[in-house]
Every structure is written in structure tokens, then in C-alpha cells.
Amino acid sequence: MHAEVRSHIAFYLTEKQALAEAADAPPLGLRPALLARYRDLARLRYDYPVALLREAAAPAAFAPLGALVARAVERAAAAADDPARYAAPALALELELRTLAARGTPAPLATLADAAAGRLARGADAPTAEMLDRLRRALAIDAELVECDAALPARLVTHLWQSVQQRKAAAFRDVIDRLVLKLGEILQADRARSAAARTPEALRAAMGTVDRDAFDFEAMAQLLARLPERGALSSSRRQRIEATLAVLAAQRFFPASGVEPYAFRFADCADALAAFRERLPEMAKLARAVAVARLEIEGEYSEPRHDALFERILGAAPDLRALELFPHYLVCVDARALRARGHDALMELLAGALPVKVLVQSDDILEETLAGTGQVAFGAHARQLTSMAMGMNEVFVLQAAASHLVRAGERLQLAMEYSGPALVSVFSGACAHADGVPPYLYAAAAMESRAFPAFAFEPVAGPDRAAQFSLAGNPQEARDWPVHRLDYEDAEHQGVSEEVAFTLADFVACDRRYANHFERVPRAHWGAPLAPLAQCLDRQAKDLPEKLPCLLMVDDANRLHKVMVDERLVRETRRCRDFWRSLRALGARRERDAARAGVRDAQPPAAAQAPSAMEAPPAAPETAAPATERPAGDPYIETARCSSCDECIQVNNRMFAYDENKQARIVDPNAGTYRQLVEAAESCQVAIIHPGKPRNPGEPGLEGLLRRAEPFQ
């Protein structure tokens, strides 16, 4: 065996730290070859920066800058003769906006658009400047532009939560206003009926200013005094209405004038839990007040029944379903802080099915496990949390890397609107150990490498796990690792194209803490038996490797390097793949079920198949019309076809009567003569009465009647 191959095998088996000459491993200084194209993110159009829209009428709560610019181009170019001319200035403006957004703190979009357009217009000709000005005006939207950084997950989730809560608050305010108004009307009507309202002074005050002097209020009061007082409110009802009004006015759950509303956003689960407990009696009181108000307004409040019922409700623990009225709590917590404080409060919140949304943000998913065995955790903490939450069955669980949040916006919205608890686990990508990789790219790499897969668990999406769990959104879901094409130039300046998988090891290679698990292979040794890592995973660990696993990486000048991976990292990569496979097994069940349902849908029952227009319709099944058991010769009516026209009832309403659907039937054939049966059959507008055979052979004129009855038999 060549000396260099031996040294590679030694590295593979023992990793660099074990070798005396490499005790202090320098940073690798490389990034996965597949990330070579994404050096300057500001020059690329992707999901960030994202604009948090503040307009109430906006269709979504946020939108990527790229989409807004595209919309602005449409709007600005709508009136132009040559809309294609707008493409160049719009792209320049977008690039400028991205550069500005990447530089600093979040800022209003309109301000940034002004600055960017102003800068570009300075050196531009007049037509370009005009186009830029139009684009700038089209971008003057009330929104804030935010980059993908450590603060993004909390900002985005809070923004979404706020927009949902605002809608909810508006709806609640509307309900309360209507209840207050209607209750007020009840009291006002009662006042108007009282003796106090019939005094001359009260009548005068109610009249308004016009023609006041021309009217004799004394006489009016005397006239009204003669009327008996009636329909006054009972004192218990009045008290109840007034007490209800007081509770409705004093509520602090939604913003109202004169009272400071409660805060619902917390940075700690325990605080949120304590606040919820403390406000519970107030919630019960308000829910009761709303229920009482509705009953009062409908005039359906019955003291003997409802008094006792409400007493019981107030005494008992509140019904969680009633909590839908109230705002949901939001807790934004850092995973590390959560771990330090323990999960108890979080579990209480989730297990109690309380109306709470919890965002757990992880900034580092590659920390070593606490067991000290050197295993990489790759999101183990987040995984524990989400598995526990899914086990509770009622919790909406959503996991996604920050790079994916914009795409997962719809699900995020669903999580915020969900009536029960929701857990959102996000990897921000803002890791201090990432080697010069921006947070967006780092988060995307975590998702791409299956280290932090995106998934959602929606309790209301179906009856079983298969329907509730979804892996949608992960890149190339069906594969172990996503595979992408890598084009490069070799030493002989020839183009080479290769399919390259992005594995956990590629993601780990971006973290300088793990540099000692990688070793560059000098170009002179590229002939050694090396193989891509993804192909080496199925080999048994105990065997001596025939080929050594390696990755393709690039340096700062985009030169290609081959990097060997040690056995420990290969093991971790295999674990990560197995975990992904187990997740996929859950998702695959869903796909299988969907496929089966698809097959069912594709073969509708014969009766449901659509014949083309005017084609003969499918024959009705033979069993569709059960033969009615009736003795031969008895009269009958096809009741289902009766058009309720009253003809037969007019002939004899003891013989014919309507059923519960107001369609005629023969209730007693002996209650009249055969002549009446025949006359009814003749007068029936839809000819559904069949007179049968005569019951009385001695009835006069029977022969003629039988002839008349013939068409109806």
C-alpha cells in the first residue's frame, strides 16, 4: 500500500486530532462546491429580504422583495408604450435595494426605495430617471424590509401573529360593539316607556329644537299619562343587563378606549403560563357576559334555566372552546435559554391545549450532544421538542429553517390561526461558528443536508398521522440527499459535469469547530481510491474501506478541492440519513394514502360517470325502485310525484290527505266511492292517481267508471 494511502486511511479511522502533527487543526477555509455560486447574495434574487406588509388590505402579511419589484414593474409599466424597457432599471433598483437592506438595520421600504432610486437617477438620462421615479412610487408601500438574520424568525412570526390578532380584535370589537348597542337599546326602550320619560320636560328634551315652542308638551304628557304602563323591564333583568354592559366595557383582552389592554407577547413560557392563569377568572366573566348578552338580545334568557346554568359555568373550569374568542399568546424563546430553564412551562402550555403560539429559535444545531460521546446533535434538541409536541396530538407543529419561512408562509399563517397551541421551531442560520457563510445560505444548507428538515403536523388536516404529517417543501423529498449538477473546468481546461449530493458532512464542513474531521487531499493524490461520501454510507463500519469518502469543496478563489471525511462524521451522516428516512416513511404513508384515494377518485361509480352532452343517460339501477307491496286492484298514488295542487283533497279529504311533506296519499280507500277515485284521477294535474278496481260491485254506473279509469291503471 502506498504511503499516502496509508496516511489517508489513518486519518479516516482516527481523525486529525489523534495525529501528533495536527493537534491544533486550522480552519478548513473551504465551502462545499455546490455553494460556490452563492458568494454574493445581494446580487441574487431569492426570498430575502422580505417586506413585512402593514396594510390591512394586503392579501398576505409579507412578501419577498423580488415579488414586490415584479409587481411594481407591472404597475409602473401598465401605461407605458414599451413595458420591456422597465426591466433594466427595475433590476438595477432591486440590486440597489438588496445592497442597502444587506447593509444595516430594518427600514421602511418606501425610504429605501427613495434612497435607491435617488442614487441611481443621479447619473441616469431623463427617460431612465422618469422610469425610476415611477418604480419608486409603485414601491411606496407601507412595509418594512428585513434581511434573513438572527432577529428574523421572531420578527416574522410576531408580525404574522399580530396581523392575525388584529383581525381577531376587529371582529371581537365588532361583536362587543353590537352587543353593547343592542343592550343599550333595550335599556333605552325601557326608559322611553317609563313614567319619567313621559313628563313634559322629558318630552321637550326629546323633541329637538325645531318647532319646540309650537308644541304643547303638557297636553302631550297628560295624554300619555293615561296610557297604561306595560312591558317594563324586571329589576333582575335590568341589573343583569347593566352588569353585563359593565363587564363588556371593562374588558382588557382587546384594545378599547379608556382601558389598558393586557400584553400577550412573552419571552418566557413560565411568564405566559402565569399570565394565563391570572387572567382566567376575567376570561370566564367576559365569556359569560357575551353569552348572556346574546341571549338577552334574542329575548331568550330564561331565568329559571340560565341562571343556574351560568352559575355552574362560572364555578367550573372554563371550557377551552370558549377561549376561541380571546387573543392567543405568543412566546418567542431561544432554544439555548429554553434548555437552560427547562421545558416544564412549555410542556404545560402545549399539553393544556392553551391558545398559545411558541416560537423556539435555534441558532446552532451542530453542538455536540450532552452525553459527551462526541456525537453531533444536528438539531436533536429541536427534534425532541417537536416529537414531544406531535405526541400530544393537539399541537400544530411546524419546523423550518429561516431560509424556508417565506415559502412556508401559508402554513405559518395556518399555525397562527389554529385554535389550539402551536409550536414553531426555526433554525435561524445565524451561527457564530459558520465559516463566512451568511445566515440565509447556512439555514438553507441545513435544510438541504437534512440536518434540519422542514415538516408540519396539522392536527385538523385529517383523521390520522398520515394525513396530518407533511414533509412538503423539502428539496428532492424522494431522495436520501438532494442531488445537483456541478459544472467545472478541470486542469486541462475541459468542461466537466457531475451530479453531486449535498450531505450532512457538506453542511458540517461549513462549521469551523469540526475542521478536524476533514482533510484536504493534495491534488497529487487525487488518483487514490476516493469516492463521494454519499456512496460510502452503506458500507459496514467494521470493514477496512476500499474507497475513502470525500467531498468536493472550493476555496475563496473557487478552486476545486477534494476533502476527506473521517469515519466518525461518516457515522453521523449515516444517522442523519436514517432519521430522514424515518421521517419520509411517515410522509410516504400520506402519499400512499393519497395515491389510493386518487385511484378511487379516478374510478367513480358507474352512476357518477359523466356522459357527454345529450348522450343517453345511464340506466337507473334495477334496485332503485323497490316494488311496493300492495294487493292487486288496490288504488294508489305516486306520492313522490305529487305537486300538492289540492285537486284530490277537494274531491274527498277523508280518502286523500297530505303527508308530512305536504304530498298526497290515500289514507282510506273505503272512505269514498269508486266514482270519487276516478274523478280524482281525472282531475289530478300530474296523473299520478291510479283508481284500481272497484270495491263495491253494486255501485251505480260502474261500467262507465271502469272505462274512464282505464287510462290511469
Place this chain on the structure above:
Amino acid sequence: MTLSATECLLQLAEERHALEEYQSGVPRWCTGCGDHAILAAVQRLCRDEGLRPEKTVFVSGIGCSSRFPHYMRTYGFHGIHGRALPIAEGVRMARPDLTVFVNTGDGDCCSIGAAHWIHAVRYNMDITVFLHDNQIYGLTKMQASPTSPRGLKSNTTPRGAYLEALQPLTVTLGVQNVSFVAQAADWIPESLYEIVKAAYRHRGFSFVRIVQRCPEWLPKQWDPWLHDPKRILLLAHAQGLRPGPELARAYPNQIEHDPSNLDRAREIASDADLIPVGILYCNPDVPCYEDLQLGTRLRTVDYVRAGLEAELDKFTVWPQ
């Protein structure tokens, strides 16, 4: 579905009514009149959907059909000729909590009330309209109406009507914002009930033309269709109605028609030989006028008073 505690409480007080409880008085329509069938279907709807009489209102204009509100034990408004729709729209705006039905005839709706009809379709307010179309003025004893077929002899057209009849379905289907159009025949009660139900459940302006017999003035008018079930064309679709086996056997002429296909609906409605029965067109996405216009402004006492004062002040004669 989860219910809030308040909804559960309200359901405690909910009451069901039997069909007879929706009946008021004895209908004065001629024996054999198709109006009886429509009344029975509507009463059945009220019972099955649990409509509360105090929250339901029937509005009508003038004519035989317009006596309908008298026979329903609900709120009703027997309006003036041709004006059933504007009255119903007013009710809808002022009391959005009520379920509003309109019963109108071919003379009431398609002649004197035609302008209101067109605009009511465009407004698309949540109202269910039943056009009782017997092709004749019956209450005033046989004068030609806009839907009377060409050649029909009546007291106003003794030599036969010389104009082609107006087709209410194609007119309605041609108006902007149309959202629900169906046709039923009074002598097919099963489909009549199903169509009435679908119209009620549709949120928007549901227009149902009911082909109706007049045994007094036009006793033979519909006989060709009545005696030949093949001339009835049942419209079936998963998104519309699916006739039961009994009905499919009695009326074998049946086609699949997707109610979202407006062009095909117009084509079917134009067929003069067959009577299509079923839902011709349904688009639940057309916005309702009240959603666009009702606004969120509460009609508080002060607000209403200020509006009234302002209106009345316009007519005040101020001393000089």
C-alpha cells in the same frame, strides 16, 4: 367543528317547527294551480333548514304568485306591482340578519319590474328569488305577459301574441355578476324541492325560474312536456344536483352539466324544445353587494337620528 360556549347556549333555546306551522290561512289559488306545489316545497325547505319564522321574510309584488306571503306564517311584505325586488333589497340592507325570499310572477318581474330585475342580478344581494312563470296574467284574467309564447291568444292578443317570448333564464344569465340561476317545473316536486334548497343555500342572488301550470287560463299550455317526460332535460353534476334513481327513471333525458360553465348554461337555457331542470349556473365567488356596501359602521341610535334629522331638515320651512 368546535363551538363556543355561547353558541351551545343558543342552541339550547333553538326550536324546530313542523311544516304546518309555516302555513297561514287557506290559499286562494285555483285548485290545481302550480303555486300550491311551490308553497309546499318552500314550506318543506323552511322546516328542513329550521328557518325561524321571526327571522324570515317573504316579499312579493302583484299577481297570483304574489299572494305567497299571505300563506306563510313568517314575516311578509305584499308590495306593489313590479317592486318586490327593491323592497327585498331594502329589507336586506336594513336587516341583514333576516333570510329574504322574493316571490314574483312573469308579469311582475319581467314586465313592469324588469329594470329592478336586471339590477338586482347585478347587485347580487343575498336573496332567493322564485319566478313563478305561468306565461299569463292570471289574477286579471288572462292577458299576455312578456313570457307568453308567440301566437298565444289572450284577452289582449285576440289574434295571437305577435312577439317572441322573453326568456327569463337567458336574460338573467346575460347580466353581469350573475351568481345563481336554476330552473324547476312545478310538476316535478322532488327536483323542485332540491333546487329551492340549493338556491336558499347559495349566498348571493339566487334566481329560480319555476315553470308553472295555470289550469284556469292555460290548461293545455304545458301538456306536451307534461305528457312526454323525454322533453324534460335533467341537469346533473357533482357540483350541482344529482337526481335520485326514481327521478332518473321517470325522466330519462339527462345530461352532465357543470354549473360553473356559463357559456354552456346559456346554450342550454336557449333550447326552446326541452325544459332544462336543474342548476344552470352557480358561482359562489361573486361578491355580494351588502358585503361591499354595508360597511362596518354601526347603525347606532345617534347615527340613525343624525341621518334622519339631516333628511328631514331638507323639508323644513324656516321662518323668514
